[in-house]
Amino acid sequence: MVNLTIDGKQITVPKTATIYEAAKDNGIHIPVLCYAKKLLPYGACRICLVEVEQMKGRLIPSCTTPVTEGMVVTTTSEEIVKVRKTVLEFLLVNHVVECPVCDKAGECDLQDLTYEYEVVTNRFKGEKFDLPTDEVNPLIERNMNRCVLCGKCVRVCDEVVGYGSYSFINRGFETKIATAFDRGLNCEFCGQCVSMCPVGALLPRPFKFKARPWQLKEVDTVCGYCGNGCTVTLGLLDKKIETIRFNDKIGVNDGNLCVRGRFGYSYVNSEDRLTKPLVRKNDQLVEVEWDEALQAVADGFVKAQEGKGVGVLSGARLTNEELFLLKNLAKTIGTGSLDHSGGECYKGVTEGLFETLGVKASTATFPQIENSDVVLAIRNDFYDTHPVVGMVINQAIRRNNAQLLVVADKRGKLSKLPRAKTLLSGPGLELDVLNGLSQIMLEEGLAKTDGVEGVKPLKQALADFTPDKVAARTGVDADALRDAARQLAGAERAAIMLAYGLPYTALSKELAVAAANLALLAGIPGREGSGIYLCGEKANSQGAIDLGILPAADGLGAQAMLDAAASGKLDALYVVGEDPVVSYPDRDRIEKALDQVPFLVVQDIFLSSTAAKADVVLPAASFAEKEGTFTNAERRIQRVRAGVPSPGEAKTDGAIFSMLDAKLGGSLAFTGPAAIFAEIGKDTPAYAEINFNEIGPQGVVWGGETLQPAARKLGEVTAAPLVEGEYRLVTGSALHHSGTTSTHAKGPLAVVPEAFVELSRDDAATLGIKEGDLVKVKGNGVELKLKAKVDIRMPNGVLFAPYHFKESGVNRMYKGETVIPVTISK
Amino acid sequence: MSEAVETQVQEEEIDLTGANEVIDKYIDMPGSLMPVLQGIQEFYGYIPEPTVHLTAERLNIYTSQIYGVLTFYSQFHMKPRGKYIIRVCMGTACHVKGAVRIGDTIENRLGIGHAETTEDLKFTVEHVACIGACGMAPVIMVNEGTYGSLTVQKTDEVIDKYKNMD
Numbered sequence: 006m007v008n009l010t011i012d013g014k015q016i017t018v019p020k021t022a023t024i025y026e027a028a029k030d031n032g033i034h035i036p037v038l039c040y041a042k043k044l045l046p047y048g049a050c051r052i053c054l055v056e057v058e059q060m061k062g063r064l065i066p067s068c069t070t071p072v073t074e075g076m077v078v079t080t081t082s083e084e085i086v087k088v089r090k091t092v093l094e095f096l097l098v099n100h101v102v103e104c105p106v107c108d109k110a111g112e113c114d115l116q117d118l119t120y121e122y123e124v125v126t127n128r129f130k131g132e133k134f135d136l137p138t139d140e141v142n143p144l145i146e147r148n149m150n151r152c153v154l155c156g157k158c159v160r161v162c163d164e165v166v167g168y169g170s171y172s173f174i175n176r177g178f179e180t181k182i183a184t185a186f187d188r189g190l191n192c193e194f195c196g197q198c199v200s201m202c203p204v205g206a207l208l209p210r211p212f213k214f215k216a217r218p219w220q221l222k223e224v225d226t227v228c229g230y231c232g233n234g235c236t237v238t239l240g241l242l243d244k245k246i247e248t249i250r251f252n253d254k255i256g257v258n259d260g261n262l263c264v265r266g267r268f269g270y271s272y273v274n275s276e277d278r279l280t281k282p283l284v285r286k287n288d289q290l291v292e293v294e295w296d297e298a299l300q301a302v303a304d305g306f307v308k309a310q311e312g313k314g315v316g317v318l319s320g321a322r323l324t325n326e327e328l329f330l331l332k333n334l335a336k337t338i339g340t341g342s343l344d345h346s347g348g349e350c351y352k353g354v355t356e357g358l359f360e361t362l363g364v365k366a367s368t369a370t371f372p373q374i375e376n377s378d379v380v381l382a383i384r385n386d387f388y389d390t391h392p393v394v395g396m397v398i399n400q401a402i403r404r405n406n407a408q409l410l411v412v413a414d415k416r417g418k419l420s421k422l423p424r425a426k427t428l429l430s431g432p433g434l435e436l437d438v439l440n441g442l443s444q445i446m447l448e449e450g451l452a453k454t455d456g457v458e459g460v461k462p463l464k465q466a467l468a469d470f471t472p473d474k475v476a477a478r479t480g481v482d483a484d485a486l487r488d489a490a491r492q493l494a495g496a497e498r499a500a501i502m503l504a505y506g507l508p509y510t511a512l513s514k515e516l517a518v519a520a521a522n523l524a525l526l527a528g529i530p531g532r533e534g535s536g537i538y539l540c541g542e543k544a545n546s547q548g549a550i551d552l553g554i555l556p557a558a559d560g561l562g563a564q565a566m567l568d569a570a571a572s573g574k575l576d577a578l579y580v581v582g583e584d585p586v587v588s589y590p591d592r593d594r595i596e597k598a599l600d601q602v603p604f605l606v607v608q609d610i611f612l613s614s615t616a617a618k619a620d621v622v623l624p625a626a627s628f629a630e631k632e633g634t635f636t637n638a639e640r641r642i643q644r645v646r647a648g649v650p651s652p653g654e655a656k657t658d659g660a661i662f663s664m665l666d667a668k669l670g671g672s673l674a675f676t677g678p679a680a681i682f683a684e685i686g687k688d689t690p691a692y693a694e695i696n697f698n699e700i701g702p703q704g705v706v707w708g709g710e711t712l713q714p715a716a717r718k719l720g721e722v723t724a725a726p727l728v729e730g731e732y733r734l735v736t737g738s739a740l741h742h743s744g745t746t747s748t749h750a751k752g753p754l755a756v757v758p759e760a761f762v763e764l765s766r767d768d769a770a771t772l773g774i775k776e777g778d779l780v781k782v783k784g785n786g787v788e789l790k791l792k793a794k795v796d797i798r799m800p801n802g803v804l805f806a807p808y809h810f811k812e813s814g815v816n817r818m819y820k821g822e823t824v825i826p827v828t829i830s831k
Numbered sequence: 832m833s834e835a836v837e838t839q840v841q842e843e844e845i846d847l848t849g850a851n852e853v854i855d856k857y858i859d860m861p862g863s864l865m866p867v868l869q870g871i872q873e874f875y876g877y878i879p880e881p882t883v884h885l886t887a888e889r890l891n892i893y894t895s896q897i898y899g900v901l902t903f904y905s906q907f908h909m910k911p912r913g914k915y916i917i918r919v920c921m922g923t924a925c926h927v928k929g930a931v932r933i934g935d936t937i938e939n940r941l942g943i944g945h946a947e948t949t950e951d952l953k954f955t956v957e958h959v960a961c962i963g964a965c966g967m968a969p970v971i972m973v974n975e976g977t978y979g980s981l982t983v984q985k986t987d988e989v990i991d992k993y994k995n996m997d
């Protein structure tokens with residue numbers, strides 16, 4: 006700690022603090038423009054100058070100067086004020102002052118400072134900027150006539166996002182911020198630059214002329230998309246979400262968001278939302294009153310349960326409280342056939358982890374990743390499914406010199422981060438690479454085997470995974486494997502990242518076991534600062550696992566339910582918050598099951614492809630209309646808060662479950678989230694300690710920051726199948742989308758409106774395919790027509806097509822395998 | 832409509848072998864960006880856009896950052912340049928002695944103004960600041976040759992001379 010005096014006030018601060026930080030933490034105001042908490046010190050604008058007695062003769066930038074013992078600082082004096090005024094005058098010379106029509110007005114640092122320092126006239130005269138605005142990109146309004154060249158956008162896009170859209174170009178008066186070749190922005194559209202810009206030079210386009218900032222009401226809740234669990238602050242006007250506000254004060258995401266969180270809210274406001282229950286009459290879905298719909302569902306379920314039974318299939322974007330009610334509703338219905346999308350895809354992942362570590366969750370929290378020495382990410386898609394954890398990895402690299410290792414079958418964003426090493430395997434062979442790393446650790450005596458069960462059998466089983474053999478099978482260089490294994494084994498703090506979701510169903514258990522084996526050998530699980538991270542695709546994937554939304558002993562899982570339905574062995578299906586027709590592997594099989602089942606009830610916010618087949622459709626509420634909790638991928642239980650009312654007569658899933666339960670004669674009273682949360686603790690001990698009303702802005706991590714594994718048992722070794730073929734297709738997630746919900750949101754759709762097939766530049770040249778061409782991809786007896794995307798990230802012979810989209814039908818071809826041999830032509 | 836629309840990616844077809852060779856030479860050197868860009872300019876006579884993307888990919892540097900460097904230093908040119916570079920001095924001395932008229936004369940003759948290149952890639956005109964020959968203002972340079980005390984007629988003669996050369 007260091008003692009110093011600021012404006013006569015004695016203060017004590019950590020020795021890493023700058024003068025600015027010391028002042029701020031002690032309630033002393035120093036103006037800043039180019040400073041931002043999350044960025045490295047920069048010191049360009051000179052607005053934050055102060056006097057330091059020990060450094061007489063010049064003014065000192067407080068935002069870059071570290072405190073020293075005994076320092077005496079003055080933050081305001083006649084001279085300081087004069088200099089600050091001059092800085093502002095200079096900025097205002099070229100700045101186009103158009104506050105009346107600028108969406109930043111009211112929270113603009115330049116406007117506020119001009120007012121604070123009463124800069125009424127300007128001693129300097131000069132040309133005003135007259136630069137064209139960026140009208141090309143759909144989401145971010147860039148008006149460089151308002152730019153104060155603070156460089157925050159340049160820095161955040163580099164230091165945090167790792168994308169690097171912007172640069173200072175030209176010199177002198179001509180200096181400005183531009184993209185490469187000064188074109189329209191074409192990037193991840195995470196909007197971090199928008200949230201950093203102190204003025205109105207970068208603004209969210211969808212918010213243009215929607216509201217003055219002071220008119221907005223703010224509600225902090227949790228993003229409804231992925232398992233990252235970012236805090237999103239809804240900006241509300243007249244009970245409508247108009248924007249997502251920048252908020253770096255609470256939550257795990259430090260104010261960072263991805264395109265889905267920042268611009269994907271618009272589906273909540275969509276005209277296409279379901280507003281009234283629908284019941285099929287004469288083969289038409291017609292609007293009815295709630296009571297009629299619920300009665301129809303209750304009657305249908307009772308009848309089905311007397312026959313071949315009811316199956317309940319849930320999504321993973323319901324709150325914990327709603328999942329709890331659903332679990333109990335299933336009991337009232339009398340069925341043990343309950344599952345969530347996990348049953349289809351990531352049940353295997355949790356099973357794999359449970360067999361080895363005795364837990365079904367990440368063993369550490371996201372903030373610990375930033376201090377890692379080595380991060381191993383499985384698949385480059387990890388960034389696409391969980392972008393904001395990806396940004397944490399980027400910061401670990403930049404701030405802590407972490408070494409990133411990527412085990413993947415294609416390159417991607419992670420591979421491009423500084424010093425990243427990509428162990429690039431043939432398609433779908435990540436499993437073999439992980440096994441190879443374990444083999445090296447054991448072989449070279451690097452493995453930490455104390456208290457670990459099954460070392461000997463593992464050693465034997467890994468005989469087929471020597472570096473040379475793995476290299477021959479996967480194409481990853483044997484020495485690169487050795488280096489990676491040594492780095493992981495030698496790291497004091499290491500993280501292994503594995504994401505899962507509906508497009509990653511193949512070998513999910515095997516992959517989890519291989520990752521857990523590797524983690525055990527590297528001594529990761531349970532070690533402070535290290536962790537194996539299991540990151541679910543959906544906002545409450547972890548909650549669904551914690552609460553056990555899984556089949557009872559006598560019940561059917563997702564796969565079995567669908568098979569039973571298809572073969573006439575199930576009489577009713579209740580699908581909640583998921584669109585399996587589009588999102589599950591093997592659309593034909595799903596469609597057949599849904600067409601065959603005598604009674605189908607779908608509860609959703611849109612008339613999805615699945616809902617269109619239903620006998621009864623129940624209109625549900627979005628995340629922005631709910632109170633409750635989500636559990637994110639690091640076990641953090643966070644409060645979800647309602648910001649807006651549901652459209653029409655739509656109701657929360659929880660309310661619907663309660664009403665249905667009552668119709669069926671059950672005893673589930675919908676007593677509000679706090680009471681239900683308390684009930685959850687009875688079934689799920691990890692939640693028992695936690696009081697709903699005491700869940701603060703940072704949430705509560707069940708099991709603690711570092712979760713001790715209940716077992717340390719090395720699991721069975723498997724090899725991934727080698728799939729031959731001139732062209733091989735893998736599927737997965739696209740950055741701008743998450744599940745199918747984002748395909749109803751204008752923001753993500755404006756950037757990525759449809760599926761595509763990505764191929765390497767060489768392949769494109771060989772096939773005579775150009776970016777944007779419509780190409781035919783044939784495989785598994787299915788032909789898809791997709792737009793071509795040519796990218797150097799793809800290895801030759803490997804194609805990638807994201808799922809998400811109804812029209813493209815990638816899941817017609819993808820039936821749950823690792824790799825699909827295909828042909829591709831124009 | 833903004834400028835950005837008009838400048839949306841125009842794909843230039845060029846042979847990247849030369850650029851790849853330059854990059855091969857410097858890739859393992861720290862601070863390789865400047866020599867790479869200089870080498871590319873030497874090879875192609877300018878920096879074609881595809882070579883910028885190639886450099887970004889191979890050196891793992893943001894394209895935007897390279898663009899920042901290219902626009903900061905006047906030594907780099909992102910458009911093909913003429914065989915003869917005519918530098919018209921617009922310094923104070925030359926300005927007083929009628930540099931603007933000289934510039935106009937050249938523009939009338941070649942149809943190109945500052946920072947432009949004739950379609951046959953023979954001439955590029957650049958207006959520059961004082962080139963240190965104020966004694967013979969107004970002055971132009973054509974590649975390494977300096978021509979001073981120019982009149983409209985003399986300027987015509989200089990242009991004729993180069994027009995008649997290959």
Ligand code: SF4
Pocket residue numbers: 145161162166168169170171190192193194195196197198199
């Ligand atoms: S939106 Fe994100 S990726 Fe795009 S320029 Fe801004 S910070 Fe960079």
Ligand code: SF4
Pocket residue numbers: 151152153154155156157158159182198201202203204206207
């Ligand atoms: S656009 Fe905004 S953030 Fe970027 S340099 Fe200009 S004022 Fe700063």
Ligand code: SF4
Pocket residue numbers: 228229230231232233234235258261262263264265266267391392393394743
């Ligand atoms: S989708 Fe995921 S990463 Fe993106 S903002 Fe939402 S929670 Fe964060």
Ligand code: FES
Pocket residue numbers: 036037038039040047048049050051052053054066067068069
């Ligand atoms: S805020 Fe300190 S120099 Fe800009």
Ligand code: FES
Pocket residue numbers: 920921922923924925926960961962963964965966968969970
């Ligand atoms: S002003 Fe033209 S040479 Fe000096």
